[in-house]
Amino acid sequence: MTTSTDHDLPASGAAGLAGVAARESVAGGRRVRRFTADISAVGEPGLWALGGALALGIILIAGFLAVVAWNGVTTFWPKPIERVELRDGDVLAGVARRAGAYRVGEDVLARLDDGQRAEIEDNLGFAERTLYQTANFDLYGDDFRWVSDFEVAAVSEPADFYYFERQTWGVFIGRIAGMTIDGEARPYDAAVMAREQAAARDRFNEIRRLERRDIGRINHLIERERLAQRRAVLRQGEEAAAPTVAASQARIAELQAEFQVYQARVNEIRERDRRYRVLLEEVGGRTVDAEMSQIVRYFAANELSLPQKIGIYFSRWWEFVSAEPREANTQGGVLPAIFGTVAMTLLMVVFVAPFGVITALYLREYAKQGRLTSIVRISVNNLAGVPSIVYGVFGLGFFAYTMGGTIDQLFYPEALPNPTFGKGGILWASLTLALLTVPVVIVASEEALSAVPRSMREGSLACGASKWQTIRYVVLPKALPGIMTGMILAMARGAGEVAPLMLVGVVKLAPALPIDGFFPFIHLDRSFMHLGFHIFDVGFQSRNSEAGKPMVFVTTLLLLALIVAMNATAIIIRNRLKRRYATGQF
Amino acid sequence: MTTTLDFEPTDYHVTLSPEGPALEIKDFNLWYGAKQALFDNNLEIQKGMVTALIGPSGCGKSTLLRCLNRMNDLVDELRIDGRILVDGFDIYGPGVDVIALRKRMGMVFQKPNPFAMSIYDNISYPLRVDGVTRKSILDETVERALRSAALWEEAKDRLNESALGLSGGQQQRLCIARAVASDPEVLLMDEPCSALDPIATAKIEALINDLKGQYTIVIVTHSMSQAARVSDNTAFMYLGRIIEYGDTETIFTRPRKSRTNDYVTGRFG
Numbered sequence: 001m002t003t004s005t006d007h008d009l010p011a012s013g014a015a016g017l018a019g020v021a022a023r024e025s026v027a028g029g030r031r032v033r034r035f036t037a038d039i040s041a042v043g044e045p046g047l048w049a050l051g052g053a054l055a056l057g058i059i060l061i062a063g064f065l066a067v068v069a070w071n072g073v074t075t076f077w078p079k080p081i082e083r084v085e086l087r088d089g090d091v092l093a094g095v096a097r098r099a100g101a102y103r104v105g106e107d108v109l110a111r112l113d114d115g116q117r118a119e120i121e122d123n124l125g126f127a128e129r130t131l132y133q134t135a136n137f138d139l140y141g142d143d144f145r146w147v148s149d150f151e152v153a154a155v156s157e158p159a160d161f162y163y164f165e166r167q168t169w170g171v172f173i174g175r176i177a178g179m180t181i182d183g184e185a186r187p188y189d190a191a192v193m194a195r196e197q198a199a200a201r202d203r204f205n206e207i208r209r210l211e212r213r214d215i216g217r218i219n220h221l222i223e224r225e226r227l228a229q230r231r232a233v234l235r236q237g238e239e240a241a242a243p244t245v246a247a248s249q250a251r252i253a254e255l256q257a258e259f260q261v262y263q264a265r266v267n268e269i270r271e272r273d274r275r276y277r278v279l280l281e282e283v284g285g286r287t288v289d290a291e292m293s294q295i296v297r298y299f300a301a302n303e304l305s306l307p308q309k310i311g312i313y314f315s316r317w318w319e320f321v322s323a324e325p326r327e328a329n330t331q332g333g334v335l336p337a338i339f340g341t342v343a344m345t346l347l348m349v350v351f352v353a354p355f356g357v358i359t360a361l362y363l364r365e366y367a368k369q370g371r372l373t374s375i376v377r378i379s380v381n382n383l384a385g386v387p388s389i390v391y392g393v394f395g396l397g398f399f400a401y402t403m404g405g406t407i408d409q410l411f412y413p414e415a416l417p418n419p420t421f422g423k424g425g426i427l428w429a430s431l432t433l434a435l436l437t438v439p440v441v442i443v444a445s446e447e448a449l450s451a452v453p454r455s456m457r458e459g460s461l462a463c464g465a466s467k468w469q470t471i472r473y474v475v476l477p478k479a480l481p482g483i484m485t486g487m488i489l490a491m492a493r494g495a496g497e498v499a500p501l502m503l504v505g506v507v508k509l510a511p512a513l514p515i516d517g518f519f520p521f522i523h524l525d526r527s528f529m530h531l532g533f534h535i536f537d538v539g540f541q542s543r544n545s546e547a548g549k550p551m552v553f554v555t556t557l558l559l560l561a562l563i564v565a566m567n568a569t570a571i572i573i574r575n576r577l578k579r580r581y582a583t584g585q586f
Numbered sequence: 587m588t589t590t591l592d593f594e595p596t597d598y599h600v601t602l603s604p605e606g607p608a609l610e611i612k613d614f615n616l617w618y619g620a621k622q623a624l625f626d627n628n629l630e631i632q633k634g635m636v637t638a639l640i641g642p643s644g645c646g647k648s649t650l651l652r653c654l655n656r657m658n659d660l661v662d663e664l665r666i667d668g669r670i671l672v673d674g675f676d677i678y679g680p681g682v683d684v685i686a687l688r689k690r691m692g693m694v695f696q697k698p699n700p701f702a703m704s705i706y707d708n709i710s711y712p713l714r715v716d717g718v719t720r721k722s723i724l725d726e727t728v729e730r731a732l733r734s735a736a737l738w739e740e741a742k743d744r745l746n747e748s749a750l751g752l753s754g755g756q757q758q759r760l761c762i763a764r765a766v767a768s769d770p771e772v773l774l775m776d777e778p779c780s781a782l783d784p785i786a787t788a789k790i791e792a793l794i795n796d797l798k799g800q801y802t803i804v805i806v807t808h809s810m811s812q813a814a815r816v817s818d819n820t821a822f823m824y825l826g827r828i829i830e831y832g833d834t835e836t837i838f839t840r841p842r843k844s845r846t847n848d849y850v851t852g853r854f855g
Contacts, residue, residue, distance in 0.1 A: 369662075455699040458657060459761070463712040464689035464768060473711070478702050 065560075072557030075550035076316035078309050081161045081173055081301040083283060084132065084147060085154040092145060093161055093173050093283035094132030095301070097546075101126045104148070116150045131546070135171035136282050143170065144546045157302040164280065164290075164298040167204070170327050170547065172288065177281040179292075193278065200276050200292035203269050210266050213517075218259045220518050225252050230414035296332075320554060325509065329538050330548040334555060339513055340426070340506075340528035341562060345495045347430035347524075348437065352490055355434065356441025357483055363442070364449045365471055377446075384439040392500030395432030400424055400504060404525075420525050424505030426514045427524035432504045433497060437490035444486025448479035484574035488567050495563045498532035506533040508541070531559040601818045601833040603632035608772060608802040609654060614668035616649060618661065623649050625826045627668070631772075631819075636794060636803040638817035638834065640810060642849065646826040647806045651774055654804065655691035656684050672772075689716070692765030692801075693774045697781045698757035700749035700764075705741050708749045708760060712768035727767050734800075735763035736793050755786025762793060766801070773797065775805040779812065791816050810850055814838050822846045 039045065083093045104120055104127045112120070120127050129148040137143050164172040176188045181196060225248045232241035232248075276292040296319075299312055323333030367373050404421035412420040421427070452475045460470040498506075507527040514526045535555050538548035607630040616624035624646050631637045639647040652658045653670060656677060669676045677687055689712070700708050707714075709731050710724045718724060728745065732738040737759045741752075749760055758778060765773055775794075779787040794803060794816045807813050813820050814834060821831040822841075830837060830846045841847045848854055 453699070455695055455697055456701060458660070458693075459695060459699040459701065459764075460711070460715075461660070462655060462657060462688055462691070462693035462695075462774075463715060463764065464685050465711070465715040466685055469715045473703075473715070474701050 071553035094134040097131045099130040135173045163301045165296045167294045174282040177279040180277040183275040204293040337529040348433045351434035360445030389499045392503035395504040399428040425525040429505035433494040448482025599832040605633040608633040610671040617665040635818040638813035641823035645823040692770040696777045706745040731763040731767040773801045
């Protein structure tokens with residue numbers, strides 16, 4: 001009943017007319033006029049197409065985000081270790097990674113018994129298989145193994161199998177056969193193992209700290225002395241510089257003595273480390289004698305309670321965002337990459353903001369509008385379409401080799417032939433990206449400037465302000481939110497760009513961050529790591545792309561989160577600016 | 587062209603100021619590109635009085651007003667001929683400092699155009715661009731300007747709030763306050779009430795009456811009743827020409843030109 005009233009509503013609006021039409025049809029037998037418009041006039045199909053296009057776009061983006069988020073979020077969750085006995089007597093232990101169907105080869109089929117063959121043939125020649133992460137690369141020479149379902153005799157989840165994440169050689173999956181505590185062999189004891197492993201990790205971090213901070217400092221000072229000597233020789237000549245060189249040599253000797261002290265400490269700790277060991281035994285019985293300090297994290301994967309799993313999950317996340325990578329970037333953290341991405345992006349904004357805004361100001365406010373400005377504008381827009389790798393080539397040729405090479409000859413001649421600025425580095429990378437994103441900023445700034453109402457400019461000029469004062473106090477503040485929007489777009493573009501960076505300063509592994517405690521603290525000449533490049537490197541350049549796959553998702557997730565965070569910050573700042581003024585126009 | 591316009595020199599039955607003219611427009615012609623917008627304009631604007639420019643849309647009254655502080659300089663392809671004298675100086679002469687000129691001419695626009703700043707900053711803007719930084723001077727000026735624009739009572743407690751939060755009428759009075767803040771000699775008003783409701787319009791008109799005598803005011807208006815209410819002298823313009831100029835009462839009651847009569851009686855326009 002309700003539906004019919006709903007249905008009647010539009011018609012009842014034209015009730016009188018409908019009545020007339022109905023009467024007409026009775027009276028004269030003429031065609032009854034219908035009160036519905038032609039479908040092409042209403043435009044419904046167009047609306048459906050628009051809505052459909054929007055829906056398709058949203059589905060694609062949401063699907064992409066869902067895949068990245070799901071894989072990224074689940075990667076660090078500890079999974080059980082399965083012990084798989086095969087029909088041919090082989091045994092393996094590993095973590096099931098993924099499964100899928102495949103077409104079984106003729107030769108394999110020939111070897112199977114009749115029942116299995118019939119089953120596969122029923123299945124159109126396909127069989128299920130599972131990819132196990134068997135780990136133990138040092139013993140097997142491989143990390144992964146496909147196991148077909150028809151090969152499997154039995155699967156169990158033994159309680160005494162542990163999952164070890166090692167400093168080198170990747171993961172080990174196996175039992176603990178015994179330990180050596182302070183040189184003395186002992187049977188395995190969980191509590192002792194946990195305590196000693198933690199102590200060993202502390203020692204490991206101590207060595208790292210000594211090497212990084214103290215030995216690093218001494219190396220840095222020695223290098224500085226060496227360069228100072230060369231500089232003195234270059235400037236004053238061999239003979240005149242002799243006293244300076246001698247004094248410097250004495251300082252180097254002092255530093256080297258200091259170096260020896262630290263080195264002795266490191267060796268002492270290493271010596272101690274060797275006396276704390278754990279004997280790992282893989283499923284087939286072969287053993288590996290490992291130092292406890294090499295074990296980053298270990299757990300009995302099949303015995304974990306939920307809180308323990310959660311603890312491992314978050315400890316892995318924490319390592320990911322706070323530590324350096326290990327195992328050719330497929331394990332460990334990405335802190336240097338996070339740092340490099342953020343530092344490079346901010347530096348890029350520092351370069352692109354004034355450059356873009358000043359260009360837009362001149363183009364919009366001062367330049368005489370005509371054919372030339374139109375050509376400039378079209379060119380700027382077209383620059384945004386140049387492939388980014390071209391910018392990379394330009395950056396390498398112009399910034400790194402030409403500008404950097406000149407800087408080296410003028411200011412760092414003592415370090416030659418080793419380049420200081422004459423190679424890729426964070427400075428050149430951010431300048432290259434600034435060049436890449438400057439069209440975005442120019443276009444957005446120009447639009448923001450032209451959106452400032454003429455009446456406001458006239459008001460300012462009528463007050464006796466000069467053109468520059470008008471721009472400075474009235475036009476720019478009003479245009480600032482729009483300019484900020486351009487910056488946000490540029491930032492998003494720049495932070496996600498990888499191709500040009502590969503030429504101008506991004507490297508696979510950069511142990512030294514661009515900012516540290518040594519004068520001048522910010523080292524713009526240094527190479528750096530970048531999350532975008534990290535994704536490429538881990539996913540496609542590592543020795544074992546299967547091992548790197550989960551890291552690709554996690555790193556992508558992190559990069560997306562980072563860009564969202566940076567943009568959100570910029571948007572909040574912009575909205576603050578907007579709110580400061582825009583309280584309504586009338 | 588069947589219309590015959592008689593362009594004999596306009597008769598001067600103008601209310602004269604004891605101090606003489608503040609602005610003299612002499613044989614002034616203006617072209618936008620190839621199109622001439624003003625033809626042989628001659629006008630003496632009396633010091634300390636309110637002069638209204640009336641006429642139908644597109645007759646050039648705003649153009650003429652915007653020439654008085656050289657606001658038209660912003661327009662590309664503008665060409666002028668003739669002179670506009672302020673105290674005997676030709677403002678279009680060589681070596682004229684346009685910025686200094688504009689400081690002597692406050693201007694109020696058709697639509698309120700407060701800057702995206704606080705009320706205080708809006709009004710102190712003319713002084714600040716002039717390099718005044720002393721807080722005491724700025725404070726004093728802001729209060730004086732707001733009082734003379736009859737806005738002080740409403741705005742004194744919200745001086746640091748955005749000027750864009752004021753109502754339309756308040757914004758226009760703010761713009762008047764800003765125009766008088768630098769203590770100009772002349773106040774140019776380009777249809778200051780066209781975007782306002784009747785109550786706000788009445789307030790602005792009362793304000794113009796208060797400011798009369800203190801400043802020379804030139805007001806462009808569409809509303810003949812407004813011209814009749816606020817002005818001492820009225821110039822009627824048509825198609826870029828000044829048809830008739832005289833004291834307001836005469837123009838509205840006994841115009842000498844038939845076209846003026848047609849316009850003020852509402853027969854066209």
